[in-house]
Amino acid sequence: MIDMDFKGLEDKFIGTLLGTAIGDTLGVPFEGQIREQIIRYFDDFDEFIDKNHNIFRTYSDDTQLTIHTVKAIIRAGGIEEEILIDEFIKWLNDPPIGAGFGCLSSIRKLSNGIPWKNAASNSGGNGTAMRISPIGLFYSNNIEQLKKAASLNSNITHSHPAAEAGARVVAASIAFLLYKDPNKGFSINE
Template sequence: MQQPNLLSKFRGSVLGGLVGDCCGEPYEGQVLTDGDKAILRRSLNQLEGPYFKAPAKKYTDDSAMTRSVIRCLIEHKDINTKELATSFVKEHAAEPNRGYGGAVVEVFRKLLKNKFTDIVGPAQEQFLGRGSYGNGAAMRVSPIGLFCYNKPEKLVELVKKSAEITHSHSLGINGAVLQAAAVNICVQKDPKTFFHDEFLSELIPKMQELEKESEVPGIKASGPNFTQQLKEVKTLLDSPNPLSEDEVLNALGHDVTAIYSVPTAIFIFLRAQGPIEGIQSENPFRRTLEYAISLGGDTDTIASMACSLTGALHGDSLIPENLLKHCEAHGEFIELANKLYESSI
């Protein structure tokens, strides 16, 4: 396996996110039985095999909003919050049946009502003023990790600007930073010398520093933070015994909250760099995709985030060409990845 060039890594991450979204969507919210997993395996094998004409696998709000982020970065070489918010609202208005959650639709309604004069206010009003701690900001943020490959000092600033349009809770924002930072590290790594210990040893201190900054003096958080979840990821990966899916899900979760999905996606990505019992593939991308979906839960978003990481590490050469062809708008996303790369350098 050769070290992929930078353009290949950009394409791998963008297209990996699209494939994970499109292939994960039909299984969202499910608990997959052994029979379901066998059907999933046959379906992925068929999609990877000789190309056949079939209706394209549709992308969800994950990819729709990711596309808006990419376009904003290409046009402005920055996150222009008003332009990005406008793009989100226009995308939803044009195609509202992409799986948008009710909370974000309410944010869009308020942005239209105030004519984009207050970009962050509607998000701050969510959930009795606490803000959303869902994974909606994290699911669309991988392009920022790519864009900042040579300017990592800008990453947190750009992620926060992109997140605050819909998420004001620290867990929602920090989850987005975690996903972007993970992509940013992957872009810079050689897959031939990649080890999860080294990866986590870079990522954990970044989150420790970030979470220390967002602590409220005198108030102790009621649940785990991302640093603790990443340490749990390391514990699971270092386990000498085979891990059951229940052990993984009990430790990390797989729901729509950022704290119980972003670390899960990172674990899946790291676990899939080696063989996984029951997944008969030597391709790390295929292992990532199948394993992410097989765990159930918020499959489209978790698979999208995990596959974006694998794509950022290995490049687009590992994404089966015929599988990609079955995904809606794949040609457009290839062009966007190319333009994002050009804008970034």
């Protein structure tokens, strides 16, 4: 771990959360399309942006649930099951933007009092990895707690092991990169 002042760490937290929202917003118009379809839009990137800047109007449920994960962490001083579930249920009032069926149906079941172990879909979708950045940030200095929190965050809506693995890998990657100097780079062997 490198020595980092609070401002440097704060900037990385803010950058990670803003990057999540910006990446989500840039990706929304292409969600569900295959690579070959997306590539066709970008023969001339500048021309594409000039002609299509209005398609980047909103973020999706990925950013919404990231925000609710942040709120849960702030409320509990970490990840606590009941508070995280409460925040996910509050998301239903946002209203959800572009939510996947598995996630939406799971959280609706939670709002009707069904325990999360029975409410979660068996989806291996990437939604859990998309909302996990706050856990990678908050638990960056405790990998065991990070794994537990990422697993809980995932399993509440997506009980498939692939979804849980994706959430844990993304959270751990964020934690790893948080303490790296972007001017120095890093080795894949680290």
